[in-house]
Amino acid sequence: xxxVAAKKILKANDQLAADNRARFDQAGVFVVNLVGSPGxxxxxxxxxxxxxxxxKVSLAVIEGDIAGSVDAERIEALGVPVVQINTEGAxxxxxxxxxxxxxSLELSAVExxxxxxxxxxxxxxxxxxxxxxxxxxxxxxxGHDKPLKYPAIFQGSQAMVISKIDLLEHTDFxxxxxxxxxxxxxxxxxxxxxSARCGEGVETLARWLLAARETRSAAAKR
Amino acid sequence: xxxVAAKKILKANDQLAADNRARFDQAGVFVVNLVGSPGxxxxxxxxxxxxxxxxKVSLAVIEGDIAGSVDAERIEALGVPVVQINTEGAxxxxxxxxxxxxxSLELSAVExxxxxxxxxxxxxxxxxxxxxxxxxxxxxxxGHDKPLKYPAIFQGSQAMVISKIDLLEHTDFxxxxxxxxxxxxxxxxxxxxxSARCGEGVETLARWLLAARETRSAAAKR
Numbered sequence: 001x002x003x004v005a006a007k008k009i010l011k012a013n014d015q016l017a018a019d020n021r022a023r024f025d026q027a028g029v030f031v032v033n034l035v036g037s038p039g040x041x042x043x044x045x046x047x048x049x050x051x052x053x054x055x056k057v058s059l060a061v062i063e064g065d066i067a068g069s070v071d072a073e074r075i076e077a078l079g080v081p082v083v084q085i086n087t088e089g090a091x092x093x094x095x096x097x098x099x100x101x102x103x104s105l106e107l108s109a110v111e112x113x114x115x116x117x118x119x120x121x122x123x124x125x126x127x128x129x130x131x132x133x134x135x136x137x138x139x140x141x142x143g144h145d146k147p148l149k150y151p152a153i154f155q156g157s158q159a160m161v162i163s164k165i166d167l168l169e170h171t172d173f174x175x176x177x178x179x180x181x182x183x184x185x186x187x188x189x190x191x192x193x194x195s196a197r198c199g200e201g202v203e204t205l206a207r208w209l210l211a212a213r214e215t216r217s218a219a220a221k222r
Numbered sequence: 223x224x225x226v227a228a229k230k231i232l233k234a235n236d237q238l239a240a241d242n243r244a245r246f247d248q249a250g251v252f253v254v255n256l257v258g259s260p261g262x263x264x265x266x267x268x269x270x271x272x273x274x275x276x277x278k279v280s281l282a283v284i285e286g287d288i289a290g291s292v293d294a295e296r297i298e299a300l301g302v303p304v305v306q307i308n309t310e311g312a313x314x315x316x317x318x319x320x321x322x323x324x325x326s327l328e329l330s331a332v333e334x335x336x337x338x339x340x341x342x343x344x345x346x347x348x349x350x351x352x353x354x355x356x357x358x359x360x361x362x363x364x365g366h367d368k369p370l371k372y373p374a375i376f377q378g379s380q381a382m383v384i385s386k387i388d389l390l391e392h393t394d395f396x397x398x399x400x401x402x403x404x405x406x407x408x409x410x411x412x413x414x415x416x417s418a419r420c421g422e423g424v425e426t427l428a429r430w431l432l433a434a435r436e437t438r439s440a441a442a443k444r
Contacts, residue, residue, distance in 0.1 A: 038259045038343045038372060039364025066344060068370050089374060091313060091344035119371070120344055121260045122288060122313035141363030141386065142261025148290050149341070150260060152311060164363065167392055 013127055016095035020102065020130025025220050027107035029060075030213035031115065033129050035153055036137035037146075038119030041163040041196055043071045045137060046114055048196035050078050052206040058111040062101045064093040064118045071116065081105060092123035095130055112213060125152035132216050133209075135159040140173035147181035155185040159192065161205065166195040235349055238317035242324065242352025247442050249329035251282075252435035253337065255351050257375060258359035259368075260341030263385040263418055265293045267359060268336060270418035272300050274428040280333040284323045286315040286340045293338065303327060314345035317352055334435060347374035354438050355431075357381040362395035369403035377407040381414065383427065388417040 024031050034042050043063075050059060060081040063072040072084035083101040085093060098115060105113070115131060117124045136157040138146055141164055147154040154160065160182050162175055179191050190208060194201035246253050256264050265285075272281060282303040285294040294306035305323040307315060320337060327335070337353060339346045358379040360368055363386055369376040376382065382404050384397055401413050412430060416423035 037261060037341070037364075038368055039361070065371055067373055070367050070370060089344075091342070118344065119259070120313070120342060122311075122340065122342055123345065139261070139363060141361060141389065142259075145292050146260055148292060149287055151289050167363065167389060170389055170392055 010126065013095050016099060017128035017130040020095055020099055021132070023099075023102070024107070024113070024130060024132070027110070028217065028220075029107050029110050029113050030216055031113045031129075031131040031133070032209065033115050033117060033124075033131035033134045034137065035117045035121075035124045035134060035157070036119065036163075037121050037139070037142055040119070040137045040139040040142065042116050042119070042137050043074055044196040045161065045163060045194065046116065047074065047078060048194075048199065048202045049114075049206050049209070050075075050080060052202050053210075057210065058109060060105050060110040060113045062093075062098060062105075062113065062115045064097070064116060066090070066118060081110070087118060091118060091120050092127050093117050093129055094127050098129045112209070121146065121150040121153050125150075125156055133158050133212055135161060137161045137163050138178060139164045140168050140171050140175075143172070144174045144178035144181070147178060147185060151185055154182050157186060157189060159190040159208075160186075162191065162193045164195060164197070165193050165200060166198045232348065235317050238321060239350035239352040242317055242321055243354070245324070246329070246335070246352060246354070249332070250439065250442075251329050251332050251335050252438055253335045253351075253353040253355070254431065255337050255339060255346075255353035255356045256359065257339045257343075257346045257356060257379070258341065258385075259343050259361070259364055262341070262359045262361040262364065264338050264341070264359050265296055266418040267383065267385060267416065268338065269296065269300060270416075270421065270424045271336075271428050271431070272297075272302060274424050275432075279432065280331060282327050282332040282335045284315075284320060284327075284335065284337045286319070286338055288312070288340060303332070309340060313340060313342050314349050315339050315351055316349050320351045334431070343368065343372040343375050347372075347378055355380050355434055357383060359383045359385050360400060361386045362390050362393050362397075365394070366396045366400035366403070369400060369407060373407055376404050379408060379411060381412045381430075382408075384413065384415045386417060386419070387415045387422060388420050 061075045069084045075082040134157045192205045291306045297304040356379045414427045
């Protein structure tokens with residue numbers, strides 16, 4: 001009985017996610033679902049990408065948090081339209097929450113929408129939000145064994161960002177091992193090494209995301 | 223309907239957790255539920271505590287992971303009895319899993335049992351495992367805002383370990399802010415600062431855990 005109920009919830013979510021994606025495509029918005037552990041540096045990465053893109057890219061953000069609006073305030077301070085979702089204890093965003101948050105954004109004015117999920121390497125894995133790209137962030141402080149221990153979230157991601165590489169020399173993190181473990185789960189995915197703090201790798205990632213947007217946009221027009 | 227079902231599951235878990243605790247008390251085992259984000263350093267902290275206690279403390283460990291047995295192998299290498307639970311995708315341990323794992327330990331020979339939960343700052347908060355003490359680990363690499371953003375797991379913990387303090391000078395982490403935010407949620411709780419890598423703070427924590435065990439043991443005898 002429990003399993004049936006869970007499957008029904010997932011099916012309903014998948015339908016809502018497909019509706020979201022259709023709406024995003026129609027408005028010409030490219031959507032990224034940004035996932036990773038608490039404190040892996042998702043918000044700081046977003047701030048760095050924003051600085052890199054500047055006014056060239058019309059960015060909007062949906063912030064998912066259990067409680068509070070710390071991250072939304074940081075994004076707002078950069079002059080980026082942002083909607084805060086408080087999940088009130090729930091461990092992941094779902095497509096219904098995103099639909100409701102997106103309704104308060106002026107989508108026709110947005111080129112790139114980043115949805116920052118709740119910090120959690122487990123639960124967001126099962127919930128399509130209607131994004132075009134899921135990007136998982138792994139901080140070097142977390143250790144290179146995480147793709148082995150939390151396979152689902154890595155398996156379904158199209159890109160992995162190894163973050164906080166300025167801390168590399170102070171940790172035992174082995175980037176080759178993390179990358180090899182990730183590639184076994186997601187052979188087609190891209191891997192980036194970034195220090196949002198020092199700026200290293202930000203430009204490459206920023207360019208790649210815009211190219212992914214172009215590819216999607218060209219495919220949608222066909 | 224969903225809420226009723228969730229409440230029923232929690233009630234069943236609470237009953238099983240109370241059964242676990244009664245069994246642990248009868249066997250004279252003090253049990254710690256170790257929680258924290260993926261990569262916050264739970265296993266490394268356990269290794270450091272084991273080195274500190276040496277043969278003086280009869281330790282056993284239950285390792286909770288979504289997949290794999292990386293952590294259990296590390297603990298086994300220290301000569302500590304260990305049982306691996308693979309949750310097969312589930313985002314937290316529950317009391318039934320712990321009951322089943324504990325059944326394969328010789329509890330009468332164990333003084334201190336540490337249950338390392340799945341790396342997750344959200345879902346383990348709702349599930350009593352039958353422990354005597356919940357200890358949350360927060361790495362300085364994660365940022366001092368985590369108690370504000372993930373209040374439930376901090377609120378229900380009796381101790382917070384600020385880990386990886388050897389990285390402190392390379393981060394923007396403010397220990398006073400993390401401690402103040404934690405104390406607002408858990409005014410009676412203890413706070414420790416530890417570098418499991420360098421050994422700083424390990425002795426103090428190791429001593430405090432043994433004292434907590436004594437206090438519990440004296441209360442159980444009354």
